[in-house]
Amino acid sequence: MDVIRKQEGATLTISVVGRLDTNTAPELEAEMKLDDAGEVVFDLAGLEYISSAGLRVLMGAQKIMAARGGKMKVVNSNAMVRGVFDITGLSDIFSVE
Amino acid sequence: MRRRVIFTATPALYVVLLGVAWSIGTRQAEKDTNAQLDYAVMDFRDTVQGAIDTMIGYAAKRVVTYLGEAKAKSLEEMADLARHLDIDEVNVVSREGDIIASNDPHCLGVCMAGDPVMDPFMELTNGVTPTVSQPFRPHARNPKVRAKYLAVAFPGGAGFVQVGLNETRLAKMLPTILGYIFDEWLLGRTGFFLCADAETDALVSNPSRHRDEAKTLSETGFDARAASRYEVTDNSNKGRTFRQRLFGEMCYCRYFTFAGHRFIPALPEREYYDTRDMIVTSMAVLLAIVLGGFAVSLSRISRDSARLKAFYAAEEASRAKEMDIAKTIQASSLPCDFPVSERFELFASMTPARDVGGDFYDFFPLDSGRFVFLVADVSGKGISAALYMMTAKTLIKDILLSEHDLSAALMRVNDDLSRNNPANMFLTAWVGVIDFGTGRVEFVNAGHNPPIVRRADGTAVWMSEKSGPLLAFVEGAKYRSSSFDLAPGDTLFLYTDGVTEAMDAKGDLFGETRLMEAFSVAPSGEPPTLCRLVRTLVTAFAAGTPPTDDLTVLAVKYLSRPRRFVRTFTTTQAGIAAASKFLDKIAAKENNAGLNATIPTLHVILDEVASNIVRHSDASGFAVEMEVTHDGVTIDFIDDGAPYNPLLHVDPDTSLGADKRPVGGLGILMVKKMATSVAYRRDHSRNILRVSKNWNG
Numbered sequence: 001m002d003v004i005r006k007q008e009g010a011t012l013t014i015s016v017v018g019r020l021d022t023n024t025a026p027e028l029e030a031e032m033k034l035d036d037a038g039e040v041v042f043d044l045a046g047l048e049y050i051s052s053a054g055l056r057v058l059m060g061a062q063k064i065m066a067a068r069g070g071k072m073k074v075v076n077s078n079a080m081v082r083g084v085f086d087i088t089g090l091s092d093i094f095s096v097e
Numbered sequence: 098m099r100r101r102v103i104f105t106a107t108p109a110l111y112v113v114l115l116g117v118a119w120s121i122g123t124r125q126a127e128k129d130t131n132a133q134l135d136y137a138v139m140d141f142r143d144t145v146q147g148a149i150d151t152m153i154g155y156a157a158k159r160v161v162t163y164l165g166e167a168k169a170k171s172l173e174e175m176a177d178l179a180r181h182l183d184i185d186e187v188n189v190v191s192r193e194g195d196i197i198a199s200n201d202p203h204c205l206g207v208c209m210a211g212d213p214v215m216d217p218f219m220e221l222t223n224g225v226t227p228t229v230s231q232p233f234r235p236h237a238r239n240p241k242v243r244a245k246y247l248a249v250a251f252p253g254g255a256g257f258v259q260v261g262l263n264e265t266r267l268a269k270m271l272p273t274i275l276g277y278i279f280d281e282w283l284l285g286r287t288g289f290f291l292c293a294d295a296e297t298d299a300l301v302s303n304p305s306r307h308r309d310e311a312k313t314l315s316e317t318g319f320d321a322r323a324a325s326r327y328e329v330t331d332n333s334n335k336g337r338t339f340r341q342r343l344f345g346e347m348c349y350c351r352y353f354t355f356a357g358h359r360f361i362p363a364l365p366e367r368e369y370y371d372t373r374d375m376i377v378t379s380m381a382v383l384l385a386i387v388l389g390g391f392a393v394s395l396s397r398i399s400r401d402s403a404r405l406k407a408f409y410a411a412e413e414a415s416r417a418k419e420m421d422i423a424k425t426i427q428a429s430s431l432p433c434d435f436p437v438s439e440r441f442e443l444f445a446s447m448t449p450a451r452d453v454g455g456d457f458y459d460f461f462p463l464d465s466g467r468f469v470f471l472v473a474d475v476s477g478k479g480i481s482a483a484l485y486m487m488t489a490k491t492l493i494k495d496i497l498l499s500e501h502d503l504s505a506a507l508m509r510v511n512d513d514l515s516r517n518n519p520a521n522m523f524l525t526a527w528v529g530v531i532d533f534g535t536g537r538v539e540f541v542n543a544g545h546n547p548p549i550v551r552r553a554d555g556t557a558v559w560m561s562e563k564s565g566p567l568l569a570f571v572e573g574a575k576y577r578s579s580s581f582d583l584a585p586g587d588t589l590f591l592y593t594d595g596v597t598e599a600m601d602a603k604g605d606l607f608g609e610t611r612l613m614e615a616f617s618v619a620p621s622g623e624p625p626t627l628c629r630l631v632r633t634l635v636t637a638f639a640a641g642t643p644p645t646d647d648l649t650v651l652a653v654k655y656l657s658r659p660r661r662f663v664r665t666f667t668t669t670q671a672g673i674a675a676a677s678k679f680l681d682k683i684a685a686k687e688n689n690a691g692l693n694a695t696i697p698t699l700h701v702i703l704d705e706v707a708s709n710i711v712r713h714s715d716a717s718g719f720a721v722e723m724e725v726t727h728d729g730v731t732i733d734f735i736d737d738g739a740p741y742n743p744l745l746h747v748d749p750d751t752s753l754g755a756d757k758r759p760v761g762g763l764g765i766l767m768v769k770k771m772a773t774s775v776a777y778r779r780d781h782s783r784n785i786l787r788v789s790k791n792w793n794g
């Protein structure tokens with residue numbers, strides 16, 4: 001899995017490429033570094049699949065952002081990843097686009 | 098004068114042809130036998146080495162998981178471990194290469210780094226290499242014993258565990274490892290693989306063709322003393338073939354010993370000379386008919402015309418009778434022992450027209466995973482076409498068995514046929530090779546009619562691809578192979594122009610449209626059903642007209658049997674990662690569109706279930722048993738931990754807002770929703786979670 005961070009103004013875009021599961025989730029957690037971004041966008045265009053370990057990291061990010069009044073959204077997920085968000089009822093919480 | 102020359106030259110030419118066919122047949126049979134035996138010995142070594150590596154590699158991994166890190170343990174505890182894991186030696190080695198724990202007091206304190214034999218194991222301390230394995234070799238302290246060592250690294254290369262296995266212990270396990278593999282070992286069409294305990298002489302294998310005929314190796318007729326002179330002792334097993342009578346049949350054999358067992362791959366000689374003998378005998382009989390005809394004609398040619406006419410009438414009658422005999426001979430040269438297999442079904446038939454003709458079909462195994470089938474049509478009819486057909490059939494089979502690249506093989510066939518072609522004959526052929534594993538058919542079409550594929554759902558399509566040139570027409574012509582995939586349940590149908598060019602009383606042709614219509618009324622795709630249906634329709638269509646051409650049909654149906662993949666993993670993060678790799682490997686091996694599309698989902702399911710086992714269970718390891726069929730997959734996750742049914746968890750409420758959402762429980766919910774079915778059972782003190790996923794709806 002690869003994590004690519006891109007900061008533009010107050011918006012931090014994190015692209016996740018590859019597979020997000022118990023093996024790689026700790027890596028994303030370590031690389032995420034939300035700092036003081038006002039908005040964080042997870043670009044999942046290159047994400048093959050996501051398991052609950054990955055969901056847990058995204059839920060963590062969502063909590064951090066909510067606590068400081070920031071925004072978070074998830075974009076470009078493939079059908080499989082989108083299905084996982086729907087099954088777990090996270091589509092709305094994560095503002096999946 | 099010219100006629101006299103032709104009368105002498107033609108028989109002479111036939112005799113030469115006969116000699117050439119005999120010598121090509123003999124040489125090729127011997128080459129084939131050697132190649133088959135080489136392959137059998139090599140294949141055996143790979144299979145057994147792989148099985149031993151898996152077995153003792155598993156033992157070493159168990160120790161790595163059990164200890165967690167390289168640390169000293171008492172001699173007694175190490176001896177207990179070795180006994181428990183059924184191995185001879187177990188050593189714990191520090192990052193520096195020192196043996197810090199062992200079941201053998203002589204090993205304690207020995208340093209591996211710099212040791213000529215043991216130094217290669219030090220590679221494990223680089224933090225990258227997971228396993229190092231060495232082949233059997235004489236033991237360092239007791240060279241009479243041969244032993245094999247394998248080691249598995251601790252995480253990060255912080256030392257490793259090395260396990261050793263002696264051949265004497267292996268000898269005891271060998272019957273279990275080999276299990277039934279020898280009983281169904283594919284060696285030619287009638288060959289078999291014998292294996293026996295060297296001490297007790299008891300047979301470990303029980304070849305299916307000679308089931309229960311012998312309990313010991315001597316009862317098979319094997320002469321160990323004679324064979325020992327040919328024993329293969331090193332890796333170069335080439336050229337050590339010898340002949341012995343086994344189960345009453347003269348066989349070509351190899352002989353080698355390993356771990357207290359004797360091994361004999363054997364190929365009955367009859368199988369290899371059968372083809373040659375049949376071709377040459379058939380050619381000789383045809384030749385006798387031709388020579389007889391010439392002799393009679395020559396002696397009577399000067400008699401008066403009235404007698405000549407009477408003679409011709411009689412001659413015609415006897416020629417017709419001889420032609421019948423020739424026809425029978427030709428038909429009997431085509432194989433009719435249709436293979437019985439779980440991976441495919443095959444059926445074919447050839448109905449000759451008035452005279453002996455030039456149609457033929459053939460089929461034979463190429464290796465243990467692939468099967469060749471072909472249909473061909475030689476130009477012209479009569480004795481010369483039949484003789485040429487025999488030569489072409491032998492040549493195609495011989496070259497395909499020795500040249501595994503299909504395009505190259507066809508180019509060689511074409512060159513050989515073009516060079517030895519005194520009568521300027523030619524032929525069309527469609528040659529296919531089916532891979533049972535994938536259903537892929539690789540083929541070369543040399544100017545032949547396009548085949549039809551009847552799909553499992555009953556629809557039928559033409560497989561029209563650009564065809565290559567006719568065979569035996571131009572030396573040096575190029576052929577390029579193409580391929581297409583058969584799905585389980587699909588049937589491929591081949592035929593000759595005796596089908597499409599059959600003529601009715603009005604002079605209309607049967608044609609491709611009527612052939613395709615036959616498929617729409619076919620009740621099933623079974624090869625015998627399709628072949629008989631087409632033959633019946635063509636015969637009915639051409640009723641009342643004399644059959645003008647041979648009629649040949651051949652059908653192959655691809656079947657699919659479930660494939661099972663089993664592997665055990667440690668209950669660690671590394672174990673989950675290894676299980677994920679295992680899944681990717683199966684997908685690559687299966688190469689199945691349905692499975693490939695489902696792989697991301699299966700990865701998620703595997704990640705959830707495996708991490709659940711690692712988190713909640715005290716199991717020492719977990720096993721993944723996967724069964725793949727043509728429309729779905731079933732995965733059993735098995736662990737030996739305390740009883741635990743993950744399905745009893747209450748599903749988390751997925752409608753709660755972000756702040757109230759629980760972190761756990763999502764994984765099992767996802768598995769339930771993504772799988773087609775999930776079931777838990779407790780069996781023999783093991784937890785078994787069975788997850789199924791279908792990809793066809």
